[in-house]
Amino acid sequence: MRRIFFVGSFLWALNAYAGAVNVDLGAAAPFAVLGASAVTNTGSTVLNGDLGLYPRTSITGFLPVDGGPGIVNGSVHDTDAVAHSAQTDSLTAYDFAAGESCGDNLGTTLGGLTLTPGVYCFDSTAQLTGTLTLNAEGDPNAVFVFQIGTTLMTASSSIVGFINTGGQDDANVYWQVGSSATLGTATAFEGNILASQSITLNTDATIGCGRAIALNGAVTMYTNTVGGSCESSATTPEPGTAPLLGMGLLVSAMAYCVRSRKQAG
Numbered sequence: 001m002r003r004i005f006f007v008g009s010f011l012w013a014l015n016a017y018a019g020a021v022n023v024d025l026g027a028a029a030p031f032a033v034l035g036a037s038a039v040t041n042t043g044s045t046v047l048n049g050d051l052g053l054y055p056r057t058s059i060t061g062f063l064p065v066d067g068g069p070g071i072v073n074g075s076v077h078d079t080d081a082v083a084h085s086a087q088t089d090s091l092t093a094y095d096f097a098a099g100e101s102c103g104d105n106l107g108t109t110l111g112g113l114t115l116t117p118g119v120y121c122f123d124s125t126a127q128l129t130g131t132l133t134l135n136a137e138g139d140p141n142a143v144f145v146f147q148i149g150t151t152l153m154t155a156s157s158s159i160v161g162f163i164n165t166g167g168q169d170d171a172n173v174y175w176q177v178g179s180s181a182t183l184g185t186a187t188a189f190e191g192n193i194l195a196s197q198s199i200t201l202n203t204d205a206t207i208g209c210g211r212a213i214a215l216n217g218a219v220t221m222y223t224n225t226v227g228g229s230c231e232s233s234a235t236t237p238e239p240g241t242a243p244l245l246g247m248g249l250l251v252s253a254m255a256y257c258v259r260s261r262k263q264a265g
Contacts, residue, residue: 020119020143023097023174025192025211026089027082032074032227033212034086035059035199035219041070043203043223049211050074054083061221070221090213094194097145097176111158121147129155133163134173134190140166144173144191152181152193154205160190162209171210180217183207201226 028034032049039053041061051072053059057079061068064076077083102121106113111130116137126148136142142165146152152175160173173191175181180197183189183205191210193199198217201207201224208228212219 019103020117020145021096021100022141022143022172023093023145023192024089025093027085028087028090028093028211028213030074031077031086031211031213032072032207033219033221034083034090035214036087036216037198037214038218039221040218041068041221041224043069043221045070045221045224045226047072047074048225048227050077052077052083052086054079054087073227087215090194091215093174094176094196094215097174097194098147100145100147102147111155114163115144117142117144119145119147122149124149125151125153127153127155128158128160128187131159131161133161135163136165138164138166142166142172146173146175146191148175148177150177150179152177152195154182154184154187154189156185156187156202158184158187158189160188162190173210181212 030050031052032047033039034052036054037056038058039051047070051059051062051074059065059076059078062070062072062076064072065078077086100119103118105121105123108122108125108127110126110128110132114133114135116135117139126146134144171191175191175193177193177195179195180199181193181195182200183202185202185204187205189205189207193210193212195214196216197214198220199212199214200220201212201222203222204224206225212226
């Protein structure tokens with residue numbers, strides 16, 4: 001597993017230090033949005049999956065619930081046994097993701113990075129301005145886990161995108177958020193947000209491949225789209241990326257050999 005970044009015209013690949021294990025969402029898997037205290041919507045939101053709430057009883061702004069403008073391309077589970085099971089399994093998934101071994105502490109910033117599969121952690125806030133690229137390295141089962149101590153925040157028009165997906169059709173990307181998550185206006189996001197508290201999707205923010213799950217708080221939406229195919233968000237590498245990636249791996253391997261010889265000598 002490697003973290004990849006550009007320095008000048010060179011692409012370097014650093015060894016990261018832990019493999020990520022896929023997170024089982026259990027009964028929460030069919031849901032696009034699942035809240036705990038409330039789910040509210042303003043505007044023409046579209047959910048491609050189920051909508052649920054447990055244990056409170058306040059879902060507003062959706063056509064099948066109160067005639068609101070939001071569309072649910074799935075079932076609505078308002079404080080029923082299905083929503084209860086989904087919340088229970090979401091907590092299990094949250095705890096599992098939080099317990100995985102961190103391979104690389106990224107500090108606070110996600111923007112401008114290209115990351116390969118693995119477990120990445122943040123002591124407190126994780127912030128995204130610009131583009132975060134997830135390179136699945138051709139593995140359709142690639143897993144990315146982000147452990148965030150407090151809040152996840154994205155600036156307006158930020159992007160999370162995939163390259164080299166190998167035909168993924170599910171989001172094996174998990175954002176375990178210690179408090180709340182806020183996606184800025186027109187953010188194009190990917191992955192499953194598992195927030196201990198609340199999730200806010202500002203105007204035109206999307207989660208193209210994943211879910212918004214709040215374990216204790218509300219999910220608040222303003223003209224958003226949640227849920228869809230990972231493959232639809234995949235991109236191809238930029239021209240010349242593959243040779244540069246090979247160069248980065250070679251440099252990384254040479255450095256490793258030098259360190260090993262020094263330790264041995």
